[in-house]
Amino acid sequence: MSSNDFPKGVSRASNLADAVLRLIWVERQISRADIARRTGIARSTVSEIVATLLPTGLVAEVGVGVSRGGRRPIVLQFQDDAHFIVGIEVGAAHVGVVLMDLRGNTVAWNQRRFPVREDPEGTRGLMIEMAETIVAASKQDPRSLVGIGVAVPSPVDPKNPGALSEIVLPAWNGRSGFEVLQQKFGVPLWVDNDANLGALAEHWWGEGRGLSDFAYVKVATGVGSGHVISGEIYRGATGVAGEIGHMAIAPRRGPACMCGLRGCLTTMVGRDALRARTQELAASYPGSPLASGNGDAPRLEDAALKGDPLALAVVREAAEYLGIAMAGLINLMNPSMVILGGDLARLGDLVLDPLRETVRERTLVSSVSAAEIRTSELGPRSVAIGAATQVLKAALEDSRLFPTAPGRAEAS
Amino acid sequence: MSSNDFPKGVSRASNLADAVLRLIWVERQISRADIARRTGIARSTVSEIVATLLPTGLVAEVGVGVSRGGRRPIVLQFQDDAHFIVGIEVGAAHVGVVLMDLRGNTVAWNQRRFPVREDPEGTRGLMIEMAETIVAASKQDPRSLVGIGVAVPSPVDPKNPGALSEIVLPAWNGRSGFEVLQQKFGVPLWVDNDANLGALAEHWWGEGRGLSDFAYVKVATGVGSGHVISGEIYRGATGVAGEIGHMAIAPRRGPACMCGLRGCLTTMVGRDALRARTQELAASYPGSPLASGNGDAPRLEDAALKGDPLALAVVREAAEYLGIAMAGLINLMNPSMVILGGDLARLGDLVLDPLRETVRERTLVSSVSAAEIRTSELGPRSVAIGAATQVLKAALEDSRLFPTAPGRAEAS
DNA sequence: TAACTTTGATCGTACTCCGAACAAAGCTTC
């Protein structure tokens, strides 16, 4: 039985007002009468709610629409640039910061290499510095900042968002220490796992738009996956759902993984694995520019896009391993789509063709379990955008999070 | 972005009243003052709500409790036998019917073998007959029937609950035709997949009590799994989530499956597979009573429980295959528990030991991904109980479904 | 025995949301 769900004390005032705001966000432009029709709320109530929304600046009247046989409606428009949000991606060896408006548009973007894994204190300092710079450069009023979202390369327990995995980031001692950001900027802070937030970005702005159940698999240094289930990010019993990277592909003969097992997907298709496999196969492809083995060698993806046979062989092999794991994912979770992100996504059909073939071989062939497989189009900013999006999502669910919301304690 | 979530037209009146009823159900006995404390609802409001609940018969005053330093509280008790629910399990070759009270207790239970797969019309007739018999024999007032829940061995699309998979049950032409039950008894009807409802039964009455994320794997003629995610049954994008039975264990060398693939889990550990494997190994175990191969041979599980080496070898092998699939499940979905149901569950540690070992070999060894593996204790009635439980769950979420609820259209 | 606590009921009130009524502003049709 589900645990008791009584939010002790603070109970939201009007959920209708938030529902109306969300509808305006979704539709971008809509009239009061249309809101009443779409939601079933009385026209009079819609008018009252809109009257409270207008002074917040989130919604504005922007003209009149076409008549439906009577008086022409006043068009309400969601003001995408009423506020903005900072999204920060903390990677294993870099920090990326994005300034996003309320429609997912990137206002500004910056990225810096940094030894995140080894230097927690320095990372926090860099995050503050980069966030301050990007806010200042944007010439926006800092008071219109809604909040800060952070993506970390570690499982995050929603009940204890300040904690980090000591296994993935030992030097951080299990604590993020991101409270300093909250204090510095005076706005709320959200933290979640990078794969989850990549999936969230896909859900709001990418291939996953409109889908309620899909998976996002990111292949880069490591392999991770995020899952949207019933329209929500799934975190699992302990906040570590979607560890597809440690799914056992070759548990007996495969290479050892840092997690203590053998033949994990990460050890087969992660960046190091692909590099090692390239060297192994180099002898058979003496003409390949990748065979030189020194630092001048082109990136695997670039070589593959130019048709290099060695690169193509490595990619095809990786796609097959990936396909084995994805087939298991599809059988178990029945997503309507699997979105491939990370470095390999650039390769398009070069990776999708062998991937789809392997998956087809191993999944129930029936219309009900047909999951589409696609590559992400969001690019390298996707995780930072996802970090910002979790803030937008929270604010659209509880509009009091917007700085100008009515019923907030005014700064006097 | 999630689709619009406006329930057009009917909007529930008091959600608080239902929340109070649920709390009384969970606590079984509780005073008005305790309800106010636990929920944060004002004492006066609790009094008013309880006043509307008492005449429904769902709640009764049953004495006074111990004082906390003042007036002694009146103890309210949920009346488990105020109403009852019919749960029907439609299997591949049998029909089971259970009469359940509002606490999951079995009031009556009956089971009949029947060629369900071949005879849809006869199945529907048998369901009506068995349900009528069990209601009549229980000497309950038929008017206190809340509803009927049905479990079917086929994926069920929640948006189209009257449809059945034509692949699993070709003779049914994709339609259940269960509306006749609804008409016959004049109560609402719920239909869902059997593995989902097995998981639901575990969640409410079995090992899964209090867990918000766990998986239920049933091994019998076939292999299926149901998943509870965030406290809710997960159905997947097309209502077919949890097809663990068609996860590819040995996609190249394994036996062909009815689904068109090779080496599905079902073809390795399903009833037919275990029987075939027993025959294969019989030559090496001439002394085993299972080796005779005729109809007099004992059941595999019984032989294993008696220590027969042939049976143990077959079970151990099956447990290892099962472990491979479960490891994938655990890595991907991060349940806090996996519950094994079906025929093999009777074997306890005989199947759990090799299962746990295989899973341990293949899952990330960290505290965060440690899923317990247990066997179900609910026995053969679990799916029928689950079918009835989905009705109870619905009624506790919307108390207007109870026949005596206030605000219902009274039968004059 | 007096003082304090706890429980449960009653009553007035704030708030939310709805429907009815109305004015404004457009179509439609003869």
Added chain:
DNA sequence: GAAGCTTTGTTCGGAGTACGATCAAAGTTA
């Protein structure tokens, strides 16, 4: 082009919900 109809948006009274204050009843504690 004027009358009649539709649609939009606002105003206002009223139903319903939940809360806080108050009170009586029934305890415990000093």
